[in-house]
Structure formats: structure tokens, C-alpha cells
Amino acid sequence: MDIIRFIQYIASGTAYTLGVTFVALPSGLILGLILAIIYVYGGKIAARILSVYSTVMRGIPPIVLLFILYFIMSGTINLSPFWAGSISLGVISSAYQMEIIRGAILSVSGGQMIAALAIGMSRLQAIRYIVLPQTLRLAIPPWSNEAAIVIKDSSLVYALGVPEILRRAQLISASTQQPFLAYTTAALIYFGLVLFTNTLLRRLENRLRIPANP
Amino acid sequence: MANKILTIKNLTKTYGNNIVFQNIDLSINEGDTVVIIGPSGTGKSTLLRCINLLTKPNGGQIWLDDEEITSKEVNEDNVRQHIGMVFQNFLLFNHLTALENVKLGLVKVKKMDKTAAEAKTFQELERVGLVDRAHHFPGQLSGGQQQRVAIARALAMDPRIMLFDEPTSALDPELIGEVLEVMRKLSLAGMTMLVVTHEMGFAREVADRIVFMEKGSIVEEGSPEDLFNRPKFQRTREFLWKITELYGKKE
Numbered sequence: 001m002d003i004i005r006f007i008q009y010i011a012s013g014t015a016y017t018l019g020v021t022f023v024a025l026p027s028g029l030i031l032g033l034i035l036a037i038i039y040v041y042g043g044k045i046a047a048r049i050l051s052v053y054s055t056v057m058r059g060i061p062p063i064v065l066l067f068i069l070y071f072i073m074s075g076t077i078n079l080s081p082f083w084a085g086s087i088s089l090g091v092i093s094s095a096y097q098m099e100i101i102r103g104a105i106l107s108v109s110g111g112q113m114i115a116a117l118a119i120g121m122s123r124l125q126a127i128r129y130i131v132l133p134q135t136l137r138l139a140i141p142p143w144s145n146e147a148a149i150v151i152k153d154s155s156l157v158y159a160l161g162v163p164e165i166l167r168r169a170q171l172i173s174a175s176t177q178q179p180f181l182a183y184t185t186a187a188l189i190y191f192g193l194v195l196f197t198n199t200l201l202r203r204l205e206n207r208l209r210i211p212a213n214p
Numbered sequence: 215m216a217n218k219i220l221t222i223k224n225l226t227k228t229y230g231n232n233i234v235f236q237n238i239d240l241s242i243n244e245g246d247t248v249v250i251i252g253p254s255g256t257g258k259s260t261l262l263r264c265i266n267l268l269t270k271p272n273g274g275q276i277w278l279d280d281e282e283i284t285s286k287e288v289n290e291d292n293v294r295q296h297i298g299m300v301f302q303n304f305l306l307f308n309h310l311t312a313l314e315n316v317k318l319g320l321v322k323v324k325k326m327d328k329t330a331a332e333a334k335t336f337q338e339l340e341r342v343g344l345v346d347r348a349h350h351f352p353g354q355l356s357g358g359q360q361q362r363v364a365i366a367r368a369l370a371m372d373p374r375i376m377l378f379d380e381p382t383s384a385l386d387p388e389l390i391g392e393v394l395e396v397m398r399k400l401s402l403a404g405m406t407m408l409v410v411t412h413e414m415g416f417a418r419e420v421a422d423r424i425v426f427m428e429k430g431s432i433v434e435e436g437s438p439e440d441l442f443n444r445p446k447f448q449r450t451r452e453f454l455w456k457i458t459e460l461y462g463k464k465e
């Protein structure tokens with residue numbers, strides 16, 4: 001097998017890696033965002049429950065959680081390994097993203113909410129039009145970190161048999177006896193994806209930066 | 215007889231065991247400017263926050279026109295729309311330009327369409343003399359300009375009354391004048407205003423009535439003339455002395 005075909009074989013797993021990431025990151029973001037809002041504005045009981053959620057989710061290795069969530073999901077609704085794995089990673093990421101967004105909400109000054117209420121906005125409007133636009137800007141740098149983690153953790157779905165980059169590297173390394181080349185190729189692809197994403201997000205951060213914000 | 219816009223009866227506010235103020239009675243006629251003065255920690259800010267329903271009083275009642283706004287059935291968001299509030303630290307929305315700061319309430323709260331809202335926004339910015347700064351962000355404006363945008367933002371909602379909580383205390387001395395000037399014009403134009411301030415020159419010249427608060431109660435109130443020249447209480451006299459020493463050097 002020539003080197004081009006070798007690399008192509010591994011690289012064709014990129015579609016799955018991206019697929020998993022594109023499901024896991026946004027679903028983790030939406031869930032994390034909603035949970036963060038409830039955490040901050042939803043009262044003491046909700047905050048207590050979500051603090052437990054956060055501690056538990058972040059205290060267990062993602063691969064273990066992935067198996068647990070996968071078996072729960074495949075036992076109840078009939079999902080393919082790809083979807084079950086992606087959604088599981090999204091749920092895991094939601095705990096981290098919740099913490100990122102919660103931190104960002106708390107660093108937007110409380111006065112902003114008060115000023116919004118003072119012109120007659122409801123709390124929900126104040127959150128949507130005043131707090132969140134500032135929160136999300138603040139959240140981009142730490143979120144970019146989480147995006148990198150999710151891209152890398154997408155490799156975990158190899159354990160469910162999804163033919164993504166790592167899975168393919170493993171297969172071809174076994175059949176060709178070229179583990180070094182196989183895993184280096186995989187590493188370079190992951191690295192490229194992370195680098196690309198971080199660059200993109202840094203551009204977004206700069207574009208959205210509020211002029212002369214104190 | 216003048217119309218009462220704001221009526222406060224027996225208002226009490228406590229935080230735990232700490233009584234911030236007790237049995238406050240106050241009413242404001244349409245078109246009047248009432249200035250509240252008093253030492254730090256007396257509960258002036260808390261009183262304004264209660265009027266604006268940003269804090270719940272523990273007892274007493276407040277009426278805006280004929281509506282009791284402290285009643286349980288009242289829609290708080292709706293009430294706040296009719297009470298303008300200007301804060302010591304401006305509190306402009308940091309991610310929005312001056313124009314957007316003023317326009318947002320018109321579009322989202324008053325549900326005006328975009329063109330009408332924009333026209334009204336420019337009208338309000340005109341009033342505070344900042345049309346040329348419409349597209350600047352708060353961080354690109356001086357403190358005085360930020361406060362004037364904040365005033366325009368509150369005015370845009372066509373409030374029944376405007377509350378000012380030490381609107382110039384966070385400003386450099388050379389910027390205070392432009393904000394006081396806007397407020398003076400507003401008062402002359404007939405806006406009903408309740409102002410907490412240490413600016414005695416402003417109080418003297420603009421106020422219809424001055425209220426002296428100390429340790430959570432109203433010590434005395436009256437026309438600027440009476441308070442400055444014939445205060446009934448020694449405490450009032452002492453406070454006015456002290457405050458003129460501190461702030462009034464230039465006058």
C-alpha cells in the first residue's frame with residue numbers, strides 16, 4: 001500500500017471526527033447555555049442541583065461517561081453509535097460549557113441587569129438582549145479551549161466502533177504494521193483541526209470585540 | 215391643585231436587623247423637582263430603588279399617579295417603564311452604541327417600529343446634545359457624555375417621573391456642569407424629578423423642594439429658601455454647612 005493511500009485512508013475519518021464535533025459542540029453549547037442561565041437566575045435549589053450535575057460530570061473520565069450514556073441511550077432509543085456517541089459527548093461537554101458561561105455571566109456586572117430592568121425590560125429580555133451578548137463575547141477564549149477538548153475527545157467514539165480518525169489509524173496500523181506512521185498521521189490531523197478552530201475563534205473574538213470597553 | 219405623581223406612605227425597608235429607613239412619607243407634584251440630601255448610608259439610594267421596584271420595601275405603600283405600585287397584582291416591568299432611573303455609575307449597556315442604548319427600550323419594551331424608534335432616539339440625543347456621538351460605544355465616551363446618554367435612554371421611555379441617584383458623583387469636576395445643565399433644562403421643561411445629590415448649587419437653584427434625610431428618616435423638608443436660610447433643626451444646619459464645605463468651594 002502506498003503512502004498516499006495510507007494517509008487517505010486515515011484522513012477519510014475526518015468526516016466522522018468533524019461530524020461528531022459538529023453535533024457535540026453545539027448541543028453542549030445549547031444545553032450548557034440553558035443550564036448556566038438556570039444556574040445563575042433560577043434560584044437556590046436549581047443552583048444546588050446543577051452544582052451537583054457539574055461536579056459529577058466533570059469528576060468522571062469522559063470515556064467512562066461515554067460508555068454509560070451510550071448504553072443508556074442504545075437501551076432506550078435505538079440510536080446509531082455515531083449519534084449516540086456524539087450526543088453523549090455533547091452532554092459531557094455541557095457541564096464544562098455551563099461552567100464557562102456561568103463564569104462569564106457572573107463577570108458581566110450586575111448593574112447591567114439593573115439598568116435593563118429600569119427601562120422596563122423583563123428579566124428574560126434583560127438576559128437575552130443585555131447579559132448574554134456580553135457574556136458570549138467574554139466566553140469565547142475559554143470556549144475555544146473547550147472546543148479543542150471536544151475535537152480531541154471526539155476520538156473517544158472509536159471505542160463505539162465509529163470509523164473516525166483514531167479508529168482508522170488503529171485498523172491500518174494493525175494491518176500494515178506501521179503504528180508510528182499511522183498515529184503520527186492521526187495526530188497531525190487532530191492538531192490541524194484544533195489549530196484551525198482556535199484561529200477561527202480568535203478572529204471571531206476580535207471581530208466582536210466591543211470598542212474601548214473598560 | 216397640582217396633580218400628585220408620586221405618593222409614598224409609611225415606607226419601611228430593613229435588611230435583616232438593619233433598619234435602612236422607617237415610615238417615610240413623601241409626595242411629589244407633577245412638574246416638581248424634589249432634591250433629597252443627606253449623609254452617606256442614610257438610605258437615599260435604597261429609597262429610589264424601592265420606588266423603582268428594584269427592591270421590595272418591607273412595609274408601606276407607593277402610588278404612581280393613582281396606581282398603587284406596591285400592590286401584589288401590579289406588573290413590575292410595566293411600572294418601571296414609566297419611572298426613569300439614572301444611576302451614579304451610568305450603567306450604559308456596554309456592548310451597544312449610544313444610539314442603540316437609547317433605542318433598545320423603544321423597540322423591545324415599547325414595541326415601536328425601527329424607523330419611529332430611531333427618530334425618537336435622535337430626538338432624545340438632541341435633547342442631551344449628543345447627536346454627534348450617536349455611534350460611539352460607552353467606552354468611547356467621557357463620563358459626562360455617558361451620563362447624558364443614560365438620561366436620554368431613560369427619557370426615551372416617556373417616564374412619568376425621573377429618579378436620579380447622585381448622577382454627578384462619579385464624574386470629574388469639569389464634567390459635572392454639562393450633566394447638571396441637562397437636568398436643569400429638563401426640570402424647566404416640566405419633567406417631574408426626584409434627585410439625590412450633593413450639588414447644593416443645583417439644589418438651591420432648581421429644586422422646588424429639598425428633603426433632608428438622616429439615619430433612615432426625613433428630618434425636614436421645605437423650599438430651598440427655607441432650608442438654607444431658616445432650617446428648623448440644628449442637624450440640618452450642620453449638614454448643609456459640612457456639605458457646602460466639601461462640595462461647594464467653587465460657588
Ligand SMILES: Nc1ncnc2c1ncn2[C@@H]1O[C@H](COP(=O)(O)OP(=O)(O)OP(=O)(O)O)[C@@H](O)[C@H]1O
Nearest residue numbers: 229232234252253254255256257258259260261380
Ligand atoms: N443589599 C443590601 N443588603 C444589606 N444592606 C444594604 C443593602 N443595600 C443597602 N444596604 C444598607 O442600607 C443602608 C443605606 O444604604 P444606601 O445605599 O441606601 O444609602 P445612601 O443614603 O444612598 O448612601 P450614599 O450617600 O453612600 O449613597 C446602608 O447602611 C447599607 O449598608
Ligand SMILES: [Mg+2]
Nearest residue numbers: 258259260380
Ligand atoms: Mg446612595
